[in-house]
Amino acid sequence: MTHIDARDLADRYAAVWNEADPDLRRKAVQDLWAPDGVHVLQPPQEMRAEALRLGFADAALVARGHDELEARVARSYEEFVATGQFTFRAAGDSSAALEDVVTFRWEAVAVESGEAAGGGLEFVTVGEDGRIIRDYQFPAL
Template sequence: MPHIDAQDLAARYAAVWNEPDPDQRRKAVSDLWAPDGVHVLQPPQEMIEEARRIGFAQPALTARGLDELEARVARAHEEFVATGEYTFRAAPDTAVALEDVVTFRWQTVLVASGEVTGGGLEFVTVDEDGRISRDYQFPGR
């Protein structure tokens, strides 16, 4: 298992969502995640409630493989960052590594004021190359 610099991983993770150039973003995604990497997002509360209403116990939104991961990152960039309203950053000094697991917090920041308006918890596992194999995202946590 490679040595994992948890703060560096968290910073690179946040940076990939902010990358404006599609080619650079695609490269950053392939540098950060394993080819068969998986990103699992805990949906917003209103989606969870609707899913439960129609019979799903605990829904999750999943992107598998580099193409889906790149599409997920690109969509989030378009919605939040490309508008010029928000940026993402790793919360300072929150990243911790234990063997092949890294946890850290991230923040959504208003560009105009620097105010933190949201964020969440990330729980990732890395492969033998130090790339993310499983990525669990908990917005609002």
């Protein structure tokens, strides 16, 4: 396993969600995640509660492979960044690496105020090539 620079990974991770150019965003997704990489999002509490009410025990949202990951990132970009409401950034000095695991916090920053309006915790496993194999996202408001 090569050395993982957790802060660099966290910064590149946050940057991909802010990328306006679709071609650069696609390249960033391919550079960040392995071809068969998986992104698992724990949805907000209200969405999980509704899924449970409907009889779904697992309300996690999953994107697999570069095409789905790119669509997930593009959707987030369109909803939050392109509207001029938010940008994303790695939060402070919260990143850490241990063998093939990296954790870090990120923030959604309100463009108008410059203040963090939300964020979350990322827990990722990284392959030999330094790209993300599994990505678990825990948003927090």
